[in-house]
Amino acid sequence: MSKENTAPAAPAAEKGSGAKKPPAVYSAAELIGAARKVFGVSPDIATAALRMSGIKSATVADAKKIITEFANKEVK
DSSP states (O other), X not given: OXXXXXXXXXXXXXXXXXXXOOOOOXXXXXXXXXXIIIISSOHHHHHHHHHHXXXXXXXXXXXXXXXXXXXXXXXX
16 A cells, blocks of 8 residues: 655746745735725825826835825925
């Protein structure tokens, strides 16, 4: 009675290819809902920043850049 390896084999594309998953893209509403926790700003600031930029969806990194630049803009 021999035991065979029952673990599924990884597809050839995943073995050693170093392929990374693309970053997740979130809607503006999702980013605004997580503004305090993820970006450290109020949802109002996140809303204004994304609307002024015309962003309807973005990655967290892109949204963070946009929101941070907006929040640190000098008021004239």
